[in-house]
Amino acid sequence: MIAIERLWTNLKIHEGETFETITGKLFRYKIIKNAYLQPFPGGKPTNRLLPKTQFENVLRWLEHYHVALSRPSQLQEYQGSSYVFALLKDKRIIG
Numbered sequence: 001m002i003a004i005e006r007l008w009t010n011l012k013i014h015e016g017e018t019f020e021t022i023t024g025k026l027f028r029y030k031i032i033k034n035a036y037l038q039p040f041p042g043g044k045p046t047n048r049l050l051p052k053t054q055f056e057n058v059l060r061w062l063e064h065y066h067v068a069l070s071r072p073s074q075l076q077e078y079q080g081s082s083y084v085f086a087l088l089k090d091k092r093i094i095g
Contacts, residue, residue, distance in 0.1 A: 007093065008034075010093045011055075015030060027083060032049065036052065037050045050084065
């Protein structure tokens with residue numbers, strides 16, 4: 001599994017690019033203060049700020065339980081699970 005710092009670096013590199021959720025919803029995102037990711041579905045900002053620590057917790061959970069990420073509902077306890085899932089499944093982000 002990718003380390004959080006590498007993941008976050010990749011997220012910063014691809015900031016502003018278009019990504020797609022599993023349901024086909026296109027979105028972009030912005031990194032705020034190197035601590036939060038704010039999704040922009042349809043070009044409009046959401047009121048959600050997804051903390052870097054949340055991505056770290058997801059990575060730890062996946063590694064600890066040896067979980068293969070296959071659907072957004074696996075991340076339902078996290079904010080913006082459809083965005084997190086899309087980013088963690090994208091080759092630009094996970095390498």
